[in-house]
Amino acid sequence: NTTTPTKSSIGNSWLGLEEALRKLQIAADIFPPFRPAVEGLTSCLHIFETAANHRQEYRDLADGLKSLVEQLIRHLDAAPSEDIIDVISPISEVIRKEIESVGIHQSHSGIRRIIGASGADEDLLRRYRRIEQLFRQIQGEVSMSTWNTTSKHFINTQLDSLHPAKLARFDSSLSTE
Structure with a gap:
């Protein structure tokens, strides 16, 4: 028994994604190279929404991307390192090019012809x-960066809590304890 999505539930998927992308734009201030990709996707959501034409596949993609964006927002604040910016920049550029390509197709054909063909x-x-796959890749990179930073912090905390054996400098057998 499958349920057919209603017009309002489909609209809610797209509105939820748009709201999440707007929040991501704010969080993306930490990563300037990522911001144009987020803004570009937000600006062309209407093209994808119109093409969806009540297709469950698009709704699932919108919900999946919304979930990815929400996870990304949670991790962005914890990972503002130069290394992650270097990793995200080329992925963001690929997203921007995909979005630009969508815009070019739309301007050449008009949105009705894009959907009709x-x-x-x-x-x-x-x-x-x-685009969803690229966002997933960014989310993975940011998550791993956060994990790596946390791991380094834990190791440093453990090292700081070690106490030297004061007699080790006099008795070499103590240095192996």
Whole structure:
């Protein structure tokens, strides 16, 4: 027994994603190279929403991307290192190019022709999936960076709590304890 999504539930998926992306824009201030990709995706959501045309597949993608964006927001504050900026920058550029490509197709054909042509519709779906995959990659990189920072902090705390054997400098057998 499958349920058909209602128009309001589909709209809620897109509104939820748009709201999450707006929050991510604020969090992305920490990572300036990431901001244009987030702004670009936010600005072309209407293209994907129109193409969705009540298709469950698009709704699932919107919900999945919203979940990724929310996870990313939680991790961004904890990972503002130069290393992660260097990793995110090229991925952000690929996202920006995918979004730019969607915009170019839309301006050449008009949104109705993009949706009407099955090949163009499949191309749009492929691009949306690619954007989701790239966001997943960024989320993974940020999560690993956070984990790495936490691990380093834990190791340093453990090392700081070690006490030297004061007699080790006089009796070499104590230095191995």
